[in-house]
Amino acid sequence: MExxxxxxxxxxxxxxxxxxxxxxxxxxxxxKELVQRRFAGNQDAETALATYETDPAAWExxxxxxxxQTGANKEVEIIEASQKLIIHVNPQQAASGKYNVQITGKVxxxxxxxxxxxxxxxxxxxxxx
Numbered sequence: 001m002e003x004x005x006x007x008x009x010x011x012x013x014x015x016x017x018x019x020x021x022x023x024x025x026x027x028x029x030x031x032k033e034l035v036q037r038r039f040a041g042n043q044d045a046e047t048a049l050a051t052y053e054t055d056p057a058a059w060e061x062x063x064x065x066x067x068x069q070t071g072a073n074k075e076v077e078i079i080e081a082s083q084k085l086i087i088h089v090n091p092q093q094a095a096s097g098k099y100n101v102q103i104t105g106k107v108x109x110x111x112x113x114x115x116x117x118x119x120x121x122x123x124x125x126x127x128x129x
Contacts, residue, residue, distance in 0.1 A: 002068075004073050004074070005064055005067050005068065007079065007082045007083065008031075008035070008067060008072070008078060008079070008082045009052075009060060009063060009064060009067075010082075010086065011031055011081075011083075011089075012028075012035070012049075012052060012053070012056075012063075013052070014028075014085065014086070021088060023088045024088045024089055027084050027085040028085055030081050030084075031078065031081040031082055031084075032049070034072075034077055034081055035049055035067075035072055035078060036049065038070050038071070038075060039072070042066070042070065044062075044066070045066035045069070045070060048062040048063045048066055049066070109122065
């Protein structure tokens with residue numbers, strides 16, 4: 001799944017739960033309004049969004065499809081609202097950084113960061129990857 005679409009779906013799933021924080025409620029309301037505005041006039045998309053709250057697993061594929069069809073997954077305002085909601089839902093994880101890297105195999109060179117400028121030379125010809 002495209003990372004931006006996953007972000008939006010995750011934010012909508014979290015926001016639809018019962019929450020105590022007004023910041024989370026407000027962020028969710030804003031995100032949902034933005035997506036509803038994008039879906040306006042598309043009854044199937046509006047239904048998928050409304051039903052996703054009650055059963056995210058069953059409606060994820062359809063909502064993902066509508067996010068892509070309408071371009072909602074590329075709208076900066078929706079992406080930013082999703083990020084804001086996720087930060088309110090889990091501030092500890094957001095504060096720890098934006099990368100969640102899990103390496104499970106052999107790695108010869110690895111760089112992480114937004115503006116890395118790295119040159120790596122690996123001269124061992126006996127190992128072909």
